[in-house]
Amino acid sequence: xxxxxxxxxxxxxxxxxxxxxxxxxxxxxxxxxxxxxxxxxxxxxxxxxxxxxxxxxxxxxxxxxxxxxxxxxxxxxxxxxxxxxxxxxxxxxxxxxxxxxxxxxxxxxxxxxxxxxxxxxxxxxxxxxxxxxxxxxxxxxxxxxxxxxxxxxxxxxxxxxxxxxxxxxxxxxxxxxxxxxxxxxxxxxxxxxxxxxxxxxxxxxxxxxxxxxxxxxxxxxxxxxxxxxxxxxxxxxxxxxxxxxxxxxxxxxxxxxxxxxxxxxxxxxxxxxxxxxxxxxxxxxxxxxxxxxxxxxxxxxxxxxxxxxxxxxxxxxxxxxxxxx
Amino acid sequence: xxxxxxxxxxxxxxxxxxxxxxxxxxxxxxxxxxxxxxxxxxxxxxxxxxxxxxxxxxxxxxxxxxxxxxxxxxxxxxxxxxxxxxxxxxxxxxxxxxxxxxxxxxxxxxxxxxxxxxxxxxxxxxxxxxxxxxxxxxxxxxxxxxxxxxxxxxxxxxxxxxxxxxxxxxxxxxxxxxxxxxxxxxxxxxxxxxxxxxxxxxxxxxxxxxxxxxxxxxxxxxxxxxxxxxxxxxxxxxxxxxxxxxxxxxxxxxxxxxxxxxxxxxxxxxxxxxxxxxxxxxxxxxxxxxxxxxxxxxxxxxxxxxxxxxxxxxxxxxxxxxxxxxxxxxxxxxxxxxxxxxxxxxxxxxxxxxxxxxxxxxxxxxxx
Numbered sequence: 001x002x003x004x005x006x007x008x009x010x011x012x013x014x015x016x017x018x019x020x021x022x023x024x025x026x027x028x029x030x031x032x033x034x035x036x037x038x039x040x041x042x043x044x045x046x047x048x049x050x051x052x053x054x055x056x057x058x059x060x061x062x063x064x065x066x067x068x069x070x071x072x073x074x075x076x077x078x079x080x081x082x083x084x085x086x087x088x089x090x091x092x093x094x095x096x097x098x099x100x101x102x103x104x105x106x107x108x109x110x111x112x113x114x115x116x117x118x119x120x121x122x123x124x125x126x127x128x129x130x131x132x133x134x135x136x137x138x139x140x141x142x143x144x145x146x147x148x149x150x151x152x153x154x155x156x157x158x159x160x161x162x163x164x165x166x167x168x169x170x171x172x173x174x175x176x177x178x179x180x181x182x183x184x185x186x187x188x189x190x191x192x193x194x195x196x197x198x199x200x201x202x203x204x205x206x207x208x209x210x211x212x213x214x215x216x217x218x219x220x221x222x223x224x225x226x227x228x229x230x231x232x233x234x235x236x237x238x239x240x241x242x243x244x245x246x247x248x249x250x251x252x253x254x255x256x257x258x259x260x261x262x263x264x265x266x267x268x269x270x271x272x273x274x275x276x277x278x279x280x281x282x283x284x285x286x287x288x289x290x291x292x293x294x295x296x297x298x299x300x301x302x303x304x305x306x307x308x309x310x311x312x313x314x315x316x317x318x319x320x321x322x323x324x325x
Numbered sequence: 326x327x328x329x330x331x332x333x334x335x336x337x338x339x340x341x342x343x344x345x346x347x348x349x350x351x352x353x354x355x356x357x358x359x360x361x362x363x364x365x366x367x368x369x370x371x372x373x374x375x376x377x378x379x380x381x382x383x384x385x386x387x388x389x390x391x392x393x394x395x396x397x398x399x400x401x402x403x404x405x406x407x408x409x410x411x412x413x414x415x416x417x418x419x420x421x422x423x424x425x426x427x428x429x430x431x432x433x434x435x436x437x438x439x440x441x442x443x444x445x446x447x448x449x450x451x452x453x454x455x456x457x458x459x460x461x462x463x464x465x466x467x468x469x470x471x472x473x474x475x476x477x478x479x480x481x482x483x484x485x486x487x488x489x490x491x492x493x494x495x496x497x498x499x500x501x502x503x504x505x506x507x508x509x510x511x512x513x514x515x516x517x518x519x520x521x522x523x524x525x526x527x528x529x530x531x532x533x534x535x536x537x538x539x540x541x542x543x544x545x546x547x548x549x550x551x552x553x554x555x556x557x558x559x560x561x562x563x564x565x566x567x568x569x570x571x572x573x574x575x576x577x578x579x580x581x582x583x584x585x586x587x588x589x590x591x592x593x594x595x596x597x598x599x600x601x602x603x604x605x606x607x608x609x610x611x612x613x614x615x616x617x618x619x620x621x622x623x624x625x626x627x628x629x630x631x632x633x634x635x636x637x638x639x640x641x642x643x644x645x646x647x648x649x650x651x652x653x654x655x656x657x658x659x660x661x662x663x664x665x666x667x668x669x670x671x672x673x674x675x676x677x678x679x680x681x682x683x684x685x686x687x688x689x690x691x692x693x
Contacts, residue, residue, distance in 0.1 A: 025482070051482050057512060062505035065471020066478060069489075072460065073419075073479035089501075096465045097472070103667040105461050106452035110670070142668050165670040194673045241675030 004184045007177040009151040010040045010116070012186050013158035014078065018048050020188065021076065024162060027054040028063060028080030037082055038118055038177060064090035067113045068097050071167075077113045078162060084119035084171065085128030091136070098167040099142035111167045114158075118174035120212050120262055121294075122309050124302040131299050132211070132263040137169045138240040138272070144168045144193060145239040149214040151182040156191030157237065163190055171239075173212035194238050196246040202232035205319050206250040208273060209260035210236040213310060217260045220315035229323055239269050247273060248281045255286035256322040260315055265293040287325035290318040339540045342566055343556035347614050349622025351561075361565045365629045367412070371560045372624060374411065375404035375617050377642045378428040381437050382591075384646050385444065389595040393654065397444045400427045402558075402590035405616035406492075406522055408432065409563030413571055414490055416456070419480075421473040421491040424462040425522060429492075433459060437649035442656065448667075449659060466527075467497035470506035470519065477515035477580070488574045490567075492520045496527025498541045504548065507582065511549035514579035518570045519545065521582065522557065524589035525611075529602035545582035557585030558616040590615065661687060 004012060018024045026041055026048075032055035035042030045053035056063050060081060067077035081087045094115060101111040121130035137145045146161050146168055148154035154172070161168040199214070200221055209217040214235055221231040232250050236242065251257055257277060261270040270291040277289050292310045300308050344352045351358075355365070382401055388394035400407060403425060411432025414420060420433055431437065434455025443450030443462070451461035460476075463469035473491035480487045497503050498521055510517045521541050525532045538544060545552035555566045563585055570581040588611035592599045599608075624630045630638075665672055665680045672680065 054478075057505070057509050059501075059505035059509065061468075061502050062471050062474065062509050065468055065502060065506075066475035066509065069421075069460075069472035069475020069477075070479050071475070072472065073458070073476050075475075075479050075482075077475070092465065093468060093471060093502075096468060097463075101461075102669070103664075104448055104451055106449050106663075107667050108452045108457060109460070194675070241673040244675060 001183055002186050003181050004151045004155070004186075005178045005181050006148065006151045006154045006172070007038055007040055009154040009184055010158055010172060011042055012184070013155045013162070014041060014044060015047070016186065016188050017078070017159055017162045018044065018052065023074060024076045024078060025052045025054065025070065026078045026080065027056050027067065029056060029058055029082050031055060031080050036080060038174065040116070041080065060086055060089035061093055064098070064115060065093040067115070068093060068101065068111055071111045071113045072101065072109045076162060079113065079115045081115060081117040083129050084117045084133060085131060087115070087117050090115065094137075094143070094167065094169070095140050099140045102166065103142060110165060112165045114161045114168045114170050116170045116172060118177070119171045120173045120175055121299060121305055122175040122212065124305065127301060130305065132261070132294065134171055134239050135263060135268045138269055142166065143240065145171065146193060146237065147171045147173065147211045147239055148237070149173065149176070149211055149235050151180070152184045153191060153197065153235070153237065155184050155186060156189060157193070159188065160190035160193045164193060171211070175212040176215055179215065194241055194243060196243045197235040197237050198232065198246065198250070199235050200231065200233040202230040202254065204230045204254055205256040205258060205322055206232045206234060206254045207258050207260060207315065207319065208234045208236060208247065210239060210269070211262065213260045213262050216310065216312045217315060219312045220319065223312065223316055224319055229319060231319060236269070236273075242272065242276065244276050244280065247276065251277055251281045252284045255284055257285070257289045258315065258318045258322060259289065259291050260310055261291065261293045262309060263294055264296050265291055266296050268293065287322040290322055292318045337543065337546050339542050339552060339554055341554040342562045343559050344562045344565070345559040345619055345623060347619055349619040349626060351623060355627055358561065358565070362568065363561055363565065365627070368620065368624060369630060370412065371408050371564070372617070372620050373638055373642070374408045374428050374432055375560070375620070376638055377645070378404045378407060378431060379617065380639075380642045381431070381646050382427060384650060385441065386595060388441070388650065394441060394444055395446045396594050396596045398424050398594045399591035400425045402611065402615050403522055403524055403587045404428050405560035406520065406557045406563050406585040406587060409560050409567050410490060410492070410520065413564055413568040414488070418488045418490060418571070419476050420456065420459045421469045421476065421489060422460065422462050423469060423492050423494060423497070423522070424464060425494070425524070426492050437646060438653040438656070441650065441653040445653065447656070447659065448663070467493050467500035467502040469493065470497070470503050473517055473519075474506045474509045474515065477510065477517035478513060480516050481513065486575050488516045488518060488571045490518045490520065490571065492522055494527060495521060495523040495525065495532055495535055495541055496530065497521070498544055499535055504544070507545050507548035507550050510580040516574040516577070517580040518567065518574055519550070519580065519582040520567065521584040522587065523584050524587050526589045526593070526599075526603070528593045528597060531603070540584060542582055542584035550580045550582050552582040552584070554584045554586060557587030558614050558619070560616055560620055587616070588614065
């Protein structure tokens with residue numbers, strides 16, 4: 001048991017995974033000597049050596065492509081892409097090869113790799129450092145997309161992602177890297193993938209979110225409770241594949257749903273959840289599903305950023321709207 | 326400018342090797358090549374594999390034209406580099422192919438019917454039963470170079486005496502993945518041999534519009550990797566140079582890049598019509614340099630084989646390929662549920678209703 005921030009939890013999970021399995025190697029830009037720009041890989045190179053904690057040349061397609069080769073050779077590469085804004089050069093490899101390797105060789109070769117990247121806005125970062133484009137990855141067959149929302153879930157889900165036999169994109173909400181400290185049982189125990197976590201039980205409205213937005217979502221649930229509205233809060237956690245069962249059974253109970261996402265509204269994960277509910281849970285609904293999200297605009301730079309990010313007030317307004325429908 | 330103010334930091338040269346010329350003349354006597362492991366027996370093996378590959382290639386196109394194969398990428402004219410790679414590698418090495426290295430793939434133990442399965446639209450073709458660690462063919466250009474870096478890195482990390490050999494085309498050398506890979510292989514001194522099968526054409530774009538570099542090989546110099554050019558229609562030069570590079574890599578001397586200069590005598594694929602963009606004259610000249618005629622001349626001049634032996638080889642190859650085609654055509658189609666079976670190790674619950682949809686579609690089809 002250790003007090004950890006989310007970034008500490010990532011670091012601890014990497015440490016424990018590498019100690020447990022010598023086939024695990026960490027690679028990326030500045031992950032070695034420097035310990036990563038957010039210090040996620042701090043201390044790993046000193047402990048496990050330069051060959052297993054690799055400072056790569058500055059070339060994202062190479063990094064993700066070489067991880068595919070490493071994985072085909074039985075290694076378990078954990079790649080760090082420095083910021084999600086730089087992940088697109090690695091996307092081609094992930095889409096065209098990582099997600100397809102098992103299928104196109106009929107299981108002869110597989111691709112057990114993890115692609116970690118900090119993502120999301122709200123920290124007044126420079127251009128290309130604040131977007132939430134998880135939906136692009138969620139569209140790729142054959143991979144998983146996982147997003148933790150607390151230190152404990154970061155530790156358990158990252159271990160699960162590393163142990164998973166298929167490729168996983170693990171997106172870390174950098175706004176909450178150091179926002180909260182939590183006591184985490186760092187006993188090498190992984191959390192399950194492909195399932196949502198119900199963070200708070202409620203009976204009137206289901207609030208679904210993931211990553212940093214759960215911070216606002218939980219605050220909204222507290223404030224709604226003060227007005228006698230009982231909100232159930234679900235952490236989606238695995239963005240792909242989506243755990244439909246937990247979502248649909250919660251909607252069956254509450255009849256109302258607000259989905260909170262930092263990403264642009266159209267074509268996003270929130271839209272996918274709304275579609276699942278429309279297809280399979282429509283008759284249990286008492287009100288239309290509402291998405292509280294970022295706008296379909298380019299993520300603004302620091303000065304306008306707060307107008308883009310969904311707020312506690314917006315979530316409460318949406319919850320009230322479905323309550324009053 | 327005063328020339329004394331210009332300091333030359335480095336100079337580079339790119340060598341070019343040809344031992345067997347277009348007329349089938351060797352640069353020196355055949356015995357002199359025995360030190361490099363080139364025997365009469367090996368030359369016959371080369372010829373047989375090149376013949377086998379060309380016969381296969383011809384058959385594959387015929388199958389496509391008669392609706393029994395999908396789009397197919399011919400390797401006509403590039404049999405020598407494939408045969409050289411196949412014979413220069415050891416079984417435990419890993420081959421990372423593009424999609425035109427048919428001779429190499431066959432020598433490494435992939436069955437002709439497996440290749441046909443893939444181009445015929447059946448994923449099981451890439452589950453080849455021979456070289457289990459070799460990579461499947463790579464359709465997006467140059468991306469396989471990055472995989473090769475990872476494979477070479479794994480071999481070096483585990484201190485294995487193995488080598489990764491990757492092939493890309495001339496067009497691939499314009500892409501970032503190629504440069505990124507050569508650069509990384511240089512940084513880590515990986516046991517990795519890059520081969521550029523320069524067949525002069527990237528679909529319709531000729532070599533001189535692909536790059537203004539005098540050689541494509543020299544692109545390796547920017548990554549700190551040694552390099553050279555070889556006549557890609559000379560199987561002896563290809564073999565000796567590729568083998569030497571593999572041997573050095575195995576001994577820990579790092580990566581190397583070889584540009585083999587050949588010619589794509591066929592269309593890009595069966596879906597292409599090269600007459601739209603290149604002159605017949607150009608192709609006719611290339612036919613004068615193709616790799617099999619010169620090797621056959623050598624074999625006959627050196628009295629290693631005669632007409633009768635060649636006819637026998639032709640019949641053997643043809644019979645073997647006919648048998649492989651018969652096996653290919655007899656393979657029962659996979660169940661459409663296979664598209665879910667290999668998506669993940671364990672199919673997540675999320676997909677179960679989609680799997681059910683396919684199952685009922687199959688049932689409905691059965692009822693018709």
